[in-house]
Amino acid sequence: MADRYLNFTGTAPGRFLTRRLGLPQPAPLRRWSAEHPTLEGELLHLTAGDSQHTSTLAEILARTGLKEVTATDARHVSAVVLDATALSDTPGLAQVHAALHPVVRQVAANGRIVVIGAPVSASDHHQAAAQQALEGFVRSLGKELGRCRTATLVRIRSASAAESTLRFLLSPRSAYVSGQVIEVGDAEPAPCDWDRPLAGRTALVTGAARGIGEAVAEVLARDGAHVVVLDVPSAQAELVRVADRLGGTALPLDITADDAGERIAAAVSASAGGGLDVLIHNAGITRDRKLANMAADRWDPVLDVNLTSVLRTTDALLSSGTLKRGGSVVATASIAGIAGNVGQTNYAASKAGIIGLVRSLAPRALAEYGVTVNAVAPGFIETKMTAAVPLLIREAGRRMNSLAQGGLPVDVAETTAWLSGAASGGVNGQVIRVCGQSLLGA
Ligand SMILES: NC(=O)c1ccc[n+]([C@@H]2O[C@H](COP(=O)([O-])OP(=O)(O)OC[C@H]3O[C@@H](n4cnc5c(N)ncnc54)[C@H](O)[C@@H]3O)[C@@H](O)[C@H]2O)c1
Numbered sequence: 001m002a003d004r005y006l007n008f009t010g011t012a013p014g015r016f017l018t019r020r021l022g023l024p025q026p027a028p029l030r031r032w033s034a035e036h037p038t039l040e041g042e043l044l045h046l047t048a049g050d051s052q053h054t055s056t057l058a059e060i061l062a063r064t065g066l067k068e069v070t071a072t073d074a075r076h077v078s079a080v081v082l083d084a085t086a087l088s089d090t091p092g093l094a095q096v097h098a099a100l101h102p103v104v105r106q107v108a109a110n111g112r113i114v115v116i117g118a119p120v121s122a123s124d125h126h127q128a129a130a131q132q133a134l135e136g137f138v139r140s141l142g143k144e145l146g147r148c149r150t151a152t153l154v155r156i157r158s159a160s161a162a163e164s165t166l167r168f169l170l171s172p173r174s175a176y177v178s179g180q181v182i183e184v185g186d187a188e189p190a191p192c193d194w195d196r197p198l199a200g201r202t203a204l205v206t207g208a209a210r211g212i213g214e215a216v217a218e219v220l221a222r223d224g225a226h227v228v229v230l231d232v233p234s235a236q237a238e239l240v241r242v243a244d245r246l247g248g249t250a251l252p253l254d255i256t257a258d259d260a261g262e263r264i265a266a267a268v269s270a271s272a273g274g275g276l277d278v279l280i281h282n283a284g285i286t287r288d289r290k291l292a293n294m295a296a297d298r299w300d301p302v303l304d305v306n307l308t309s310v311l312r313t314t315d316a317l318l319s320s321g322t323l324k325r326g327g328s329v330v331a332t333a334s335i336a337g338i339a340g341n342v343g344q345t346n347y348a349a350s351k352a353g354i355i356g357l358v359r360s361l362a363p364r365a366l367a368e369y370g371v372t373v374n375a376v377a378p379g380f381i382e383t384k385m386t387a388a389v390p391l392l393i394r395e396a397g398r399r400m401n402s403l404a405q406g407g408l409p410v411d412v413a414e415t416t417a418w419l420s421g422a423a424s425g426g427v428n429g430q431v432i433r434v435c436g437q438s439l440l441g442a
Contacts, residue, residue, distance in 0.1 A: 003026075003382070003398065003405060003406060005026070005395070005398075005399075006026045006028070006405050009024075009025055009026055009027075010027075010028065024399045024404035025146070025404065026399075026403065026404035026405040027109060027147055027148050028148075029110065029148050029175040029176065029403065029405070030110040030148070030172050030175060031172050031173075031175045031408070031410060031411070031414075032171065032172045032173045032175075032410075032414065033172075036172065037171070037172070038064065038065045038066070038171055038172070039064075039065075039066060039078040039079055039110070039111070039112065039170060039171060039172060040078060041066065041067075041076040041077060041078030041079070041108055041111070042066065042067050042068070042069040042074055042075065042076055042077050042078060042079075043061060043064070043066035043067065043068045043069070043077070043078065043079045043080075043081065043170075044068075044069065044070075044071060044074060044077055044079070044080045044081070044103060045057065045058060045061055045068055045081050045083070046071075046080065046081070046082045046083070046099040046100070046103075047082070047083045047086075047099075048082060048083065048084045048086065048087055048092065048095035048096055048099055049084075049086030049087060049088075049092060049095060050086055051083045051085050051086045052085070052086075053083060053085055053116070053156070053159040054083065056158075056159035056160055057081070057083055057116070057159045057166075060159065060160070060162070060163045060166055060167075061081060061166070061170075063163075063167075063194075064079075064166070064167060064170045064171070066078060066079055066170065071102065071103055074103070074106050076108055077103065077106045077107050077108060077111060078107075078108055078110070078111045078112070079107075079111060079112045079113075079114065079170050080100065080103055080104075080107060080111075080112070080113045080114070081114045081115075081116065081166075081170075082096065082099050082100060082113070082114070082115045082116065083116045084096055084115055084116060084117050084118075084131075084134055085116055085117060085118040085156065086118075087117070087118070087127075087130040087131060087134070088124070088126065088127045088130060089126040089127070089129075089130055090126065090129050090130050090133065092130055093130055093133055093137075096115075096134070096137065100113070100141075104141075104145075107145070107149055108149075109147040109148055109149065110147070110148045110149065110172070110175070111149045111150075112149070112150055112151075112152070112169060112170055112174070113138075113141060113145070113149070113150070113151045113152075114151075114152050114153075114154060114166065114169050114170065115134055115137070115138050115151070115152070115153045115154070116153075116154050116155075116156055116162075117131050117134045117153055117154070117155045117156075118131055118155060118156070118157075119131070119155050119157060119183070120132050120155070131155070134153050135153055135181050138151045138152065138153040138179065138181070139151075139179045139437070139442070142178045142179035142402050142437045143179070143402050143437065145402070148175070148403060150174070150175075150177065150178035150179075150402075150403075150437075151178060151179065152169050152174075152177065152178065152179070152180050152181075152182065153180070153181045153182070154166070154169070154181075154182045154183075154184060155181065155182070155183045155184065156184050157184070157185055157186040157426075158184075158186040158426070160188070160189060161184055161185060161186050161187055161188065161189055161425075161426030162184045162426065163189060163423065164189065164192070164197070164418060164421055164423035164424045164427075165182060165184050165418070165424065165426075165427060167194065168414075168415075168418040173414035173415075173417075173418065174414065174415070174418075175411060175414075176403065176407040176408070176411035176434055176435070176436050177411070177415060177432065177433070177434055178402055178403065178436060178437040179402060179433075179437030179442070180432060180433055180437075182427070182430055182432065183427075183429075183430060184426045184427055185426040185427070185428060186426060187366075187425040187426040187428075188425075189422075189423045189424075189425060189426065190326060190422035190423055190425060191423075192421065192422065192423035193224070196223055196224030197223050197224065197417075197421040197422075197423060198220055198223040198224040198225035198278070198417065198420060198421055199223075199224030199225075200224070200273070200277075201224070201225045201226070201273075201277035201278055201420070201421075201422070202225065202226045202227075202228065202268060202271050202273050202275065202276055202277050202278070203217075203220045203225040203226070203227050203228070203276070203277065203278035203279075203280060203420060204227075204228045204229075204230060204251075204264060204268065204276055204278070204279050204280065205217045205220065205227060205228070205229055205230065205280040205282055206230045206231070206255050206280065206281055206282050206283035207230070207231055207255075207282040207283030207284060208227075208229035208230060208231055208239065208242055208282065209229070209231035209232075209235035209238040209239040209242060210231075210235070210238060210384065211383040211384060211385065211409055212282055212332070212378065212381060212383060212409040212412045212413065213229075213231070213280075213282040213283065214229075214242050214409070215408075215409035215410045215412065215413040216280055216282055216409075216412065216413040216416050216417075217229050217242060217246055217248065218242075218245075218246060218410075218413065219410065219413035219414055219416070219417045220278065220280075220413075220416075220417055220420060221246040221247065221248060223417050223421075225277075225278060225420070226247075226248060226249075226271060226273075227243075227246055227248035227249070228248060228249045228250075228251055228264075228267060228268055228271065228276075229242050229243050229246070229248055229249070229250055229251065230251040230252075230253055230255065230264070230283070231252065231253075231283070232252070232253075232254050233252040233253070233254065235252070236250070236252040239251075239252055249267070249271060251263075251264070251267050255283050255305065255309045255313065256301075256304050256305055256308075256309045258312075260309065260312065260313050260316075261312060261313045261315070261316020261317055261320070261322075262316065262320075264276075264313065264316075264317060264322070265316070265317060265320050265322040268322060269322070273324075275321070275322050275323070275324045276317060276322050276323050276324065276327065277323075277324055277326065277327045277328070277422075278327060278328050278329075278330070278420040279313075279314065279317060279323060279327070279328070279329045279330070280329075280330050280332075280416060280420070281310045281313075281314070281329070281330070281331040281332055281354075282332045282416075283305060283306075283309075284305060284306045284332060284334075284350075285301060285302055285305050285306065286302065286344070286347050286385065287299075287301060287302050287346060287347075288343040288344055288347070289343055290342065290343050290345075291345045294345065294346065298346060299346045302346040302347055302350055303346060303349065303350050303353075305350075306347065306350035306351065306353075306354070307349075307350040307351075307353040307354060307357075310331055310354065310357065311357060314329060314331075314357075314361070314373075318365060318369050318371065323369065323371050325369065325370035325371070326370055326371075326422050326425065327369075327370070327371045327372075328371065328372045328373075328374070328419060328420045328421070328422075328424070329365070329371060329372070329373045329374070330374055330375065330376060330416050330419045330420060331354045331357065331358060331373070331374075331375045331376075332351075332354065332375065332376055332377075332378070332412075333351045333352075333354040333355050333358075333375045333376065333377040333431060334347070334348075334351040334377055334378060335377055335378070335379045335433060335435050335438050335440050335441050336348045336351055336440075337349075337350070337351025337352040337353075337354060337355055337377065338351075338352070338355070338377060338433075338440075338441035339438075339440040339441025340441075341440075351377070354375055355375060355377075355431050357373075358373050358374060358375045358429060358430075358431060359429055359431075361373050362374070362428045362429030363428070363429060366428050372419075372424070372425060372427060372428040373428065373429065374419045374427060374428065374429065374430045374431070374432065375430070375431045375432070376412055376415050376416055376419070376431075376432050376433075376434055377431050377432065377433045377434065377435065378407065378411075378412045378433075378434050378435065379397075379401060379406075379407060379433065379434065379435025379436060379438040379440070380397040380398055380400075380401070380406040380407065380435070380436075380438065381406060381407045381408065381409060381411070381412060381434075382406045382407070382408055382409070383409060386406065400438060400439045400440065401435060401436035401437055401438040401439060402436055402437035403436035403437070404436075405436065406436075407434055407435065407436060411434050412434045415432055415434045419432070
């Protein structure tokens, strides 16, 4: 659905009027396109203290295509990366201020500020205080920046394992991701063709006949994956259209079927490579009512589609070996599962359950099967689901985030694609909000 307010603020009278009235000032987000696949402009690589990661980070940043400059030469800064991994006590935080205070005004619209931190220590409370402080700092900065600029904290153990994450954050693909804290482990990244990072991978996307699932399938195919798209049999015609357009395979199937895992395994065993590298749990439904008015026929299907079937099929595809080593599972949570929502006890329970599943399964799935498990948690995304929301609530949902606008299905798809690559093997057990830093559950 068109965001008429965003279009209005893009006109001179609209800008004038909304400024005078103190209303939100959304600007168009610059997303990935084949013509403009990278951020355009300069990169500032700053360091607080003596980091052991400086040279590896410099090599990775040089490969982003951004031109590295010093603060004094900067003219059009698109990205600032501050390496704060060496911070081990709170007096050191002054260096964060000293590094970013002079440059923050120079960051162009749609620019990125990425702070790189270290894991928070369980045994050194001075280091823990300093590193945890970065979280509050970045979340506040994200709220201050405006003009579609974003701020993110990435906690790393090894710089080389963070390459896919830094490439994602320092690109237009992450336009609607802000205020996030992402932990990257030290798994040695698989070699990657960065133009087609999913080449040779087979990906199954549930709920792919329309909406976010269709966009996910499209972006995974763009990045080189063979996509198997799944949706309910009643959506077969749309599903086949999506599969044909993407050169993929349609699998009409209700994901709540007891034997869904076996049927997926049978379908993908016939595909190139035999087996699955990427499993995207996107299918989801809502049946909203306040709990007092919610009969079991609204509770049960939501829990079944959104959560129980995700557990059942993941277990079946892991234990049967259908999901191959080096594979990735990405489930779909929601900020409703973090913040809660009136009329959505069923939906929010199901989406919070996804977060529990991801955090518990991720370390074991990696140790036993060599598979990563992460989740995306979309905020307000412009789809048929949100077009059905009453006007005033829809407007509030759209504006109550740092970017003052709703996201698009492609924003969730880009985040999912980053988590689906073999090069992202160091990213495990993470729940990434794609919400423009929504105020809900912040
Ligand atoms: N749109 C948003 O703002 C938003 C926000 C947060 C989370 N999400 C989540 O993102 C996912 C996609 O949302 P959307 O807005 O694209 O929804 P949508 O309703 O447009 O699409 C969902 C798809 O899932 C399919 N599906 C439903 N039940 C199924 C089943 N039993 N088996 C197989 N397929 C089934 C539907 O047929 C449909 O094609 C959902 O999990 C949703 O909860 C969406």
